[in-house]
Amino acid sequence: MEREPEALRGKKTTKIAVVRCDIVSETCPGVACFKSFNKRNVHFSDYGPDTEIIGFFTCGGCPGRRIFRLTDSLLKHGLDVVHLSSCMLMEGGYPKCPHIDEIRQMLLKKAVKVVEGTHH
Secondary structure, X not given: OOOOOOOOOOOOOXXXXXXXXXXXXXXXXOHHHHHHHHHOOHHHOOOXXXXXXXXXXXXXXXXXXXXXXXXXXXXXXXXXXXEEOHHHHOOOOOOOOOOHHHHHHHHHHOOOEEEEXXXX
């Protein structure tokens, strides 16, 4: 039986998910979000090597109809934090999500920590 290294014993893995705009997902494969996570920069800079992405999903379209169901599903897998992707927050190339406040509140009601942003 393989034993866990002493340095990792008892250390909890932080499990995160990224929710992104359904409309933007038609043109964006999420590369910048994953690059930022893998390099632990911008909005992922506080995470250590014991962090993993367990979900990467779209909101399901306005007004965020998938958020509630998918968050419940991810909570069964130990979800700790949800990042609202940069595409939901930016103004300029894409319109800012008009339902961002409701989506944030949905997540907070599930007792999930919310971080605004991924790679911007």
